[in-house]
Amino acid sequence: MATFIRxxxxxxxxxxHYENGDQWRASTRIKIDKEKWDSAxxxxxxSKLTDDKGVKITERLDxxxxxxxxxxxxxxxxxxxxxxxxxxxxNQRLGKPNxxxxxxxxxxxxxxxQEQKKLLKASTWKEYRTTYKILKEYFGSKNPTFDEINLDxxxxxxxxxxxxxxxxxxxxxxxxxxxxxxxEAHDRGLHDNTSFRRFKRIEEVxxxxxxxxxxxxxxxxxxxxxxxxxxxxxxxxACYCGVRYSDYNKIGSSNVKDRFLTYRSQKTDLLCxxxxxxxxxxxxxxxxxxxxxxxxxxxxxxxxxxxxxxxxIDELQQTRITKGGVKRVSTKRRSQLVTSHTARxxxxxxxxxKAVPVHxxxxxxxxxxxxxxxxxVRLRELQSKTELxxxxxxxxxxxxxxxxxxxxxxxxxx
Numbered sequence: 001m002a003t004f005i006r007x008x009x010x011x012x013x014x015x016x017h018y019e020n021g022d023q024w025r026a027s028t029r030i031k032i033d034k035e036k037w038d039s040a041x042x043x044x045x046x047s048k049l050t051d052d053k054g055v056k057i058t059e060r061l062d063x064x065x066x067x068x069x070x071x072x073x074x075x076x077x078x079x080x081x082x083x084x085x086x087x088x089x090x091n092q093r094l095g096k097p098n099x100x101x102x103x104x105x106x107x108x109x110x111x112x113x114q115e116q117k118k119l120l121k122a123s124t125w126k127e128y129r130t131t132y133k134i135l136k137e138y139f140g141s142k143n144p145t146f147d148e149i150n151l152d153x154x155x156x157x158x159x160x161x162x163x164x165x166x167x168x169x170x171x172x173x174x175x176x177x178x179x180x181x182x183x184e185a186h187d188r189g190l191h192d193n194t195s196f197r198r199f200k201r202i203e204e205v206x207x208x209x210x211x212x213x214x215x216x217x218x219x220x221x222x223x224x225x226x227x228x229x230x231x232x233x234x235x236x237x238a239c240y241c242g243v244r245y246s247d248y249n250k251i252g253s254s255n256v257k258d259r260f261l262t263y264r265s266q267k268t269d270l271l272c273x274x275x276x277x278x279x280x281x282x283x284x285x286x287x288x289x290x291x292x293x294x295x296x297x298x299x300x301x302x303x304x305x306x307x308x309x310x311x312x313i314d315e316l317q318q319t320r321i322t323k324g325g326v327k328r329v330s331t332k333r334r335s336q337l338v339t340s341h342t343a344r345x346x347x348x349x350x351x352x353x354k355a356v357p358v359h360x361x362x363x364x365x366x367x368x369x370x371x372x373x374x375x376x377v378r379l380r381e382l383q384s385k386t387e388l389x390x391x392x393x394x395x396x397x398x399x400x401x402x403x404x405x406x407x408x409x410x411x412x413x414x
Contacts, residue, residue, distance in 0.1 A: 002065045004042045006032060013037075015064050017072070022082045026089055028064045030057060048254075054264075059120075066119030067092040070112065095188045106144050107135065109190065110181050124267070131177040134161070146191030149182060154199050172201040203375070207319040209337050210349035210377070211239070215313050220279075222311035230292050231303045233283050237291070238343030240277035242365050245297050245340040251280075253289025265366040272366040301339045308335035348377045 003016040011031045017024045030051060038045050047058045071088035114132050117125035138160055144153075161171060182196035211219075216239055224232055237251050241261055250263040261274045276284075283291075294300070313335040344365070351361045358370065367373040 002068050004061060006037045006039060015068060017068060019082055024082055024085050026086060028061065030060055032057065063120055066116055069119055070116060106146050106149050107139065109185050110135065113181050113184065128177055131174050134174060146185060147193050149193065150195040151198065168202055172203050175199050175201045208345060209317060209334060209342060210346045211342060216346065218311040218313060219307060222307065224307060224310055228303055228307050231300060232307050234291060235304055235343050237280050237283045239346050240280045241274045242344050242347035244344055248294055251291055253284050268366050268368055270366040270368065272364060274364045297340060304338055304340060305335055308338045313338065345377065352377055
């Protein structure tokens with residue numbers, strides 16, 4: 001078990017490990033003032049303290065724990081001499097292999113890669129674990145080298161996985177992770193195979209829904225059992241600030257300053273700045289600035305469907321999905337299509353429809369590129385509909401048109 005001790009003279013935090021009476025230590029290269037360090041609990045006095053690069057010190061210490069755990073695993077495989085632990089730990093920190101097998105084998109490296117994600121509590125570690133498991137099933141007893149992850153593998157894997165009837169988007173995600181792992185290993189000098197750059201990801205336009213203003217209002221004013229009230233509040237809050245589920249715990253008064261909710265996205269590591277909508281403010285006031293502890297994403301998605309059923313979100317919606325190369329069409333009630341992510345999509349979509357400049361929306365949602373944002377909300381389609389609706393030829397003279405308010409589109413939203 002890792003132990004952290006701050007050196008009194010230098011202020012540097014050291015990581016310690018004890019085994020069979022032997023002591024090992026290494027510098028974390030993190031410096032902290034005496035008054036900011038809790039020596040009894042061996043951690044900073046606040047989880048919000050950051051280093052000079054803006055990274056939370058607790059996250060950096062967790063990263064050191066991860067390197068030590070992997071180094072100890074390597075130590076157990078090899079010489080088991082604690083004197084070698086420093087080199088193994090350093091290699092993990094620098095991303096270097098600790099034995100020849102890891103340098104040669106793709107699956108060994110993939111396993112270590114996803115374990116590192118887990119130890120660092122990365123939001124994507126379960127996704128990499130899923131891809132690792134499907135690859136283990138595909139390879140069976142084989143242990144391929146990096147050189148064997150070539151175009152033949154790409155073709156054969158695509159043929160094999162069709163029998164699993166996975167969706168196009170799921171397959172695309174598998175290829176994304178395989179390419180990421182191959183790219184990381186290539187950058188670290190573990191192989192010189194560049195075939196992975198030619199692995200194409202075929203994507204399918206998502207039929208995921210965004211709620212209308214009326215549907216959001218139905219959820220807001222629905223009479224719910226007490227056990228669903230918190231689920232509704234989190235969901236409505238996200239409808240007005242657009243956070244991902246992994247950042248729901250950042251919806252709080254501690255992140256509000258000068259009427260802006262500001263937080264760093266766990267997925268993209270980008271700073272997001274969102275003006276606090278008055279309805280979000282009311283939810284924060286209801287809980288005195290700190291919303292209750294979150295349940296698992298799976299439970300949340302189950303309960304928000306129940307909320308939507310009670311609220312009467314019962315319009316039928318046709319969805320399409322391609323599995324095993326076959327396009328399937330089904331019809332479901334919209335309440336059954338709602339997930340935690342629907343709130344974020346609703347936020348972005350409603351702002352697009354109100355003609356808020358895209359670069360401002362991306363600043364709020366934390367999207368890195370226009371291309372990813374376009375796929376996310378079907379931007380071109382939404383903007384085209386908005387412009388088409390303005391054509392005089394299609395105007396209905398029997399319907400009165402509400403004059404727009406003076407000011408920017410974002411003023412109308414907030």
